[in-house]
Amino acid sequence: MHFFSRKNLAISALMMLMLCAMVLFNSGTGHAYAATHAPSVASQATTHNIVRPAAGTVHGCPVGYACIYPQNAGWNGDHPSNTYYNYGTYKLYNQYGNHYIYNNQTGGAPFWLCTDSYGKTCPWYVAAGTSAQTDFTPLNSVKLVPSL
Incomplete structure (x- = not known):
């Protein structure tokens, strides 16, 4: 026994x-979020649709991160100015004009672009494994969530 x-x-x-x-x-x-977001990739952005699995650093953006590059600097020699890793909402400060974005998150996690400071009004996103170029003037926050 x-x-x-x-x-x-x-x-x-x-x-x-x-x-x-x-x-x-x-x-x-x-981070809970409303499922009312538009299902399109950054409609105001010029998307580059570089869909590839996040297997390593791309344009200086480490795997698992979403990255923003300086205003009017393209990929800035593969040196992002802002990097985000943990799920949540991040307020943007002094971000205006055109910026490149690379979403190197895994598991299909979108990178939401929000017009309010609290991540509640997020009409655009950049899909995992893709990049975009967009005007940050109307944006006040960005948000990382695990999936759509």
């Missing part, structure tokens, strides 16, 4: 360990 009890204890412990690992690896800052 002791063998059976130890076996059950070991299986239970293993299952708990796996559950904890799933929670740790799948948890982020989490």
Whole structure:
């Protein structure tokens, strides 16, 4: 009987360990968002549609990140001015005019472009693995979420 009890204890412990690992690896800052966003890639932007799996750094944007490049500087020698990694909303400060964007996030995570400061009104996004060029003048925040 002791063998059976130890076996059950070991299986239970293993299952708990796996559950904890799933929670740790799948948890982020989490951010709820309304599903009312337009399903188009940055409609005001010129998209370059460079769809490729995020396998490494692209234009200086590390895998898992969404990157913004300085105003009117193209890819700026592969040196982004702003990089974002964690899910959530980020206010933009002094960002005007045309900027390149590269979304090097994984798992299909979109990079939302928002006109308000709180990530509630986000009419455009840049799909994972793509780039865009857009006017940041009407934008006041950007938002990273796990998926559409």
